[in-house]
Amino acid sequence: MTSAQPVVLAEGVHKSFGLNEVLRGIDLQVLPREVFCLIGPSGSGKSTFLRCINHLEKINAGRLWVDGELVGYRQKGDRLYELKDSEVALKRRDIGMVFQRFNLFPHMTALGNVMEAPVQVKKQTKAVARERALRLLDRVGLADKVDSYPAQLSGGQQQRVAIARALAMEPKLMLFDEPTSALDPELVGEVLDVMRGLAEDGMTMIVVTHEMGFAREVGDALVFMDGGVVVESGHPREVLTNPRHERTRAFLSKVL
Ligand code: ADP
Ligand code: MG
Numbered sequence: 001m002t003s004a005q006p007v008v009l010a011e012g013v014h015k016s017f018g019l020n021e022v023l024r025g026i027d028l029q030v031l032p033r034e035v036f037c038l039i040g041p042s043g044s045g046k047s048t049f050l051r052c053i054n055h056l057e058k059i060n061a062g063r064l065w066v067d068g069e070l071v072g073y074r075q076k077g078d079r080l081y082e083l084k085d086s087e088v089a090l091k092r093r094d095i096g097m098v099f100q101r102f103n104l105f106p107h108m109t110a111l112g113n114v115m116e117a118p119v120q121v122k123k124q125t126k127a128v129a130r131e132r133a134l135r136l137l138d139r140v141g142l143a144d145k146v147d148s149y150p151a152q153l154s155g156g157q158q159q160r161v162a163i164a165r166a167l168a169m170e171p172k173l174m175l176f177d178e179p180t181s182a183l184d185p186e187l188v189g190e191v192l193d194v195m196r197g198l199a200e201d202g203m204t205m206i207v208v209t210h211e212m213g214f215a216r217e218v219g220d221a222l223v224f225m226d227g228g229v230v231v232e233s234g235h236p237r238e239v240l241t242n243p244r245h246e247r248t249r250a251f252l253s254k255v256l
Contacts, residue, residue: 033202159187
């Protein structure tokens with residue numbers, strides 16, 4: 001078996017905010033087409049880790065690669081150069097991120113939201129961007145809502161627009177930070193279904209979630225983080241049914 005290059009590789013990643021050491025040596029890898037689930041108590045550093053992957057935070061120690069490239073640096077010979085803001089912006093285009101709060105542009109329709117970045121950032125023509133946006137909105141089950149404004153949509157519909165908007169940039173990697181946590185329970189399923197479809201299409205995704213059913217059925221790998229370290233990792237079914245560590249057991253007993 002040949003081993004594919006990981007989409008994300010973390011080696012001893014540390015991140016502090018002042019004296020608060022939030023990530024205390026994270027080691028993990030995410031393989032192409034993998035659905036990588038990240039669970040852990042509030043404050044354990046999950047969002048911070050996603051933000052490091054997406055160039056929103058700078059790590060203090062360790063190394064972090066995305067798609068084979070060291071995050072934040074450009075290598076020339078054996079020297080490393082810090083990326084300029086414009087170079088960071090280019091890298092960030094390849095990573096889609098979906099947050100707990102949908103963060104749609106309130107003054108734009110669903111279609112406008114999905115077209116915005118391809119037109120403004122990728123300089124696609126409006127006709128091309130529109131065509132693609134319509135296809136993406138259809139894919140997330142919102143073909144009939146393309147002209148609706150965010151305020152006219154339910155939370156689940158808004159989150160599906162947010163997913164379509166991220167996909168419009170054709171990311172290599174999708175980061176989901178508790179995408180269903182802010183939703184009413186009856187709307188969670190429609191968002192998870194869209195994510196399941198993405199997984200089936202082979203998208204590489206890191207999913208921070210408390211939806212253990214999703215992790216078990218769709219996840220390829222599961223990591224339990226606590227206190228800024230990886231406590232336990234493995235196949236989701238294995239970790240969820242047979243956790244090896246007391247901390248994992250204690251956490252799961254609260255969320256399952
Ligand atoms: P999780 O997503 O697992 O709940 P976070 O990564 O959001 O955890 O937060 C981990 C810790 O990092 C918390 O103690 C939080 O207060 C702190 N933190 C996160 N972002 C910042 C920031 N920008 N400045 C200072 N502290 C932060
Ligand atoms: Mg978080």
